[in-house]
Amino acid sequence: MKVKNVNIDIALTHIFTRKKQTIVAALGVMLGIAVYLFMNSLSAGFTRYSTNEIFKNSAHIKLYKEDAISEPLIPSADTGQLNVIVNPQILQESKKLINPQALIQQLKQYPFITHAIAQVNVDVFYNNGKSQLTGTANGVDITAADAMFNITSYMLAGNLHDLQDNVNAIVIGKGIAEKLNLGLEDNITITSSQGVNKLLKIKGIFSTGNTFTDQSKSYVNIHTAQQFAKENTTYVTTIYANTNNSDRAIQYAKKIQPSMRYKVEAWQITNADVLSGNKVRSTLMGAISLSILIVAAFGIYNILNMTVMQKLNDIAILKATGFSKKDVITIFVTEAVIMGLLGSVAGLLMGAILIAIMANIYMGPPAGYFPIYFNATIFAYSFLLGALVTFCAGYIPALKAARIDPVEIFRK
Amino acid sequence: MSEKKAILRTEGIGKYFYTPVKFKVLDGISFEAYKGEFLTLVGKSGSGKSTLLYCLSTMDSDYEGKLYINEEQVTGKKADELAALRNNSIGFIFQFHYLLPEFSCLKNIMLPALKKQAYSYEEIETRAYEKLKLLGIEDQALKPASKLSGGQQQRVSIARALINDPDIIMCDEPTGNLDSKNTQIVFDTFKKITSELGQTIIAVTHDLDFAKASDRTIELADGKILTHNKTFQ
Ligand SMILES: Nc1ncnc2c1ncn2[C@@H]1O[C@H](COP(=O)(O)OP(=O)(O)OP(=O)(O)O)[C@@H](O)[C@H]1O
Ligand SMILES: [Mg+2]
Numbered sequence: 001m002k003v004k005n006v007n008i009d010i011a012l013t014h015i016f017t018r019k020k021q022t023i024v025a026a027l028g029v030m031l032g033i034a035v036y037l038f039m040n041s042l043s044a045g046f047t048r049y050s051t052n053e054i055f056k057n058s059a060h061i062k063l064y065k066e067d068a069i070s071e072p073l074i075p076s077a078d079t080g081q082l083n084v085i086v087n088p089q090i091l092q093e094s095k096k097l098i099n100p101q102a103l104i105q106q107l108k109q110y111p112f113i114t115h116a117i118a119q120v121n122v123d124v125f126y127n128n129g130k131s132q133l134t135g136t137a138n139g140v141d142i143t144a145a146d147a148m149f150n151i152t153s154y155m156l157a158g159n160l161h162d163l164q165d166n167v168n169a170i171v172i173g174k175g176i177a178e179k180l181n182l183g184l185e186d187n188i189t190i191t192s193s194q195g196v197n198k199l200l201k202i203k204g205i206f207s208t209g210n211t212f213t214d215q216s217k218s219y220v221n222i223h224t225a226q227q228f229a230k231e232n233t234t235y236v237t238t239i240y241a242n243t244n245n246s247d248r249a250i251q252y253a254k255k256i257q258p259s260m261r262y263k264v265e266a267w268q269i270t271n272a273d274v275l276s277g278n279k280v281r282s283t284l285m286g287a288i289s290l291s292i293l294i295v296a297a298f299g300i301y302n303i304l305n306m307t308v309m310q311k312l313n314d315i316a317i318l319k320a321t322g323f324s325k326k327d328v329i330t331i332f333v334t335e336a337v338i339m340g341l342l343g344s345v346a347g348l349l350m351g352a353i354l355i356a357i358m359a360n361i362y363m364g365p366p367a368g369y370f371p372i373y374f375n376a377t378i379f380a381y382s383f384l385l386g387a388l389v390t391f392c393a394g395y396i397p398a399l400k401a402a403r404i405d406p407v408e409i410f411r412k
Numbered sequence: 413m414s415e416k417k418a419i420l421r422t423e424g425i426g427k428y429f430y431t432p433v434k435f436k437v438l439d440g441i442s443f444e445a446y447k448g449e450f451l452t453l454v455g456k457s458g459s460g461k462s463t464l465l466y467c468l469s470t471m472d473s474d475y476e477g478k479l480y481i482n483e484e485q486v487t488g489k490k491a492d493e494l495a496a497l498r499n500n501s502i503g504f505i506f507q508f509h510y511l512l513p514e515f516s517c518l519k520n521i522m523l524p525a526l527k528k529q530a531y532s533y534e535e536i537e538t539r540a541y542e543k544l545k546l547l548g549i550e551d552q553a554l555k556p557a558s559k560l561s562g563g564q565q566q567r568v569s570i571a572r573a574l575i576n577d578p579d580i581i582m583c584d585e586p587t588g589n590l591d592s593k594n595t596q597i598v599f600d601t602f603k604k605i606t607s608e609l610g611q612t613i614i615a616v617t618h619d620l621d622f623a624k625a626s627d628r629t630i631e632l633a634d635g636k637i638l639t640h641n642k643t644f645q
């Protein structure tokens with residue numbers, strides 16, 4: 001064998017003359033990396049799944065009128081007069097956003113905003129005969145809403161676009177249809193909290209997979225919703241906007257807020273509970289998989305430590321003939337890195353196979369296929385981490401080897 | 413006398429060991445070794461011969477006094493500089509041959525030269541073959557080092573000591589494990605190296621015949637130089 005660098009030459013010779021140990025060490029790393037990759041892909045898959053669930057209902061950014069609280073203290077105008085103290089309470093103000101079209105135009109000025117739509121949400125009762133359910137009717141421009149929430153993808157029956165320009169149509173959640181025993185083209189009586197009654201025709205049924213949503217949510221034409229609220233055609237309660245990067249929604253919301261008199265809220269704030277659940281899960285999985293990887297690295301550490309102990313004479317003679325500390329470190333770190341690289345590549349392959357198998361397991365609706373997927377970042381991250389961990393595992397025994405005093409060895 | 417060139421010189425080298433009790437193992441060692449000289453160190457067991465050799469070899473830098481190699485002060489240099497100095501200027505031969513068992517004889521000889529990188533791989537290979545030929549074991553070149561007899565292994569380690577054409581070759585009982593025939597081969601090689609190639613040999617030995625036949629012998633007793641017999645002409 002002819003290798004340019006003598007240190008690498010020696011390292012390779014050690015590796016090739018101890019194939020068994022090399023393979024054992026590499027197998028350890030392989031398992032560690034495979035588990036790390038798999039668990040983190042799983043965790044990312046779950047997170048993506050639950051985020052998608054969130055985006056079925058909420059946009060990246062929501063603009064609405066926040067409830068105002070009355071001032072608890074009204075100070076007197078003049079000295080000598082009484083101050084007025086009242087219990088702070090929510091002011092009964094209209095949730096109306098003033099001039100929604102201008103707001104939407106203003107939002108669309110920002111380069112990161114991709115969609116923005118107006119919506120009228122009204123609390124309603126769904127009635128069929130004596131049965132009654134409470135819920136929220138969402139008045140939307142259905143084409144724009146579909147572009148934003150991709151409602152079509154979870155339609156069970158009917159056609160969403162029948163809502164367009166039809167003030168007598170409604171699309172309801174699967175739970176409402178089941179509880180009230182209603183089907184497509186059936187009529188449903190809706191009563192709004194403002195006391196408006198309407199008979200609407202069911203033009204579609206959707207299923208988001210979330211039982212609560214499916215039992216309470218419906219889509220109607222925006223004008224229908226305005227009539228339910230007893231308001232005119234400029235009445236809008238909420239503006240939803242999507243951005244080019246949902247992860248940056250908080251920063252984007254902060255950027256928009258100063259120019260708006262209404263509350264601008266990012267989806268992460270609205271769904272903090274779900275996100276903190278995700279975070280706990282990712283942290284847990286990350287910690288478990290990292291510990292497995294570290295255990296694997298201990299395999300490399302052990303084997304190299306053994307090699308160093310067995311090769312005291314060789315190391316002494318190398319140092320005697322002019323190999324420096326740095327050379328000795330290079331030799332043993334190279335051995336660790338070779339084991340680590342072999343293990344990492346095999347581990348990535350094994351992880352990829354596991355992911356491919358899991359991704360093909362069908363779990364039934366609403367989740368569909370197991371929520372795991374190939375993510376280049378996680379692959380790169382696993383590989384880098386594997387390289388780093390094996391480097392450290394190799395560096396410690398290498399340092400020990402470099403510190404060997406040849407005189408002590410020759411005296412024995 | 414004046415044309416003799418000192419290749420190695422010591423000034424009052426002393427050394428202590430602290431375990432189990434503090435004692436002075438070397439005391440005021442001052443001598444010179446000349447270019448082309450075959451110098452032997454003798455003395456009773458425990459007199460400090462090996463300890464002195466390790467100081468001279470630069471592997472042990474924990475001593476008092478000064479060491480010069482090629483008129484350059486070595487004492488006080490950094491570990492990396494010393495490693496480079498050993499690589500360039502000093503060859504080692506030990507009683508136990510200390511070859512790297514996974515490598516062929518040829519590769520064992522080449523390693524210090526591959527580290528030095530003064531020649532290309534092919535040139536180093538050619539030079540390693542020359543050294544093997546000098547020692548009469550070129551037929552063993554490609555065998556793993558662990559598969560050789562003791563005498564053959566010692567000749568491989570001599571070839572390794574010679575590969576970088578060092579100024580000084582240091583040996584600790586190079587013939588301690590060898591029979592008389594192999595001892596003779598080693599001795600003849602040393603003679604050839606010093607007289608023909610002008611390299612210096614400093615060898616610790618217990619073999620008094622071996623010492624007598626060398627150019628000069630220094631005798632140690634209790635860490636001090638007892639006698640300098642024979643002068644190097
Ligand atoms: N690491 C050490 N710590 C303490 N004392 C030591 C150490 N190494 C050697 N000695 C002592 O130093 C003295 C000199 O030892 P050294 O090995 O130099 O002797 P030597 O002349 O080479 O003997 P031999 O002919 O048996 O090889 C001995 O008394 C030995 O016991
Ligand atoms: Mg000795």
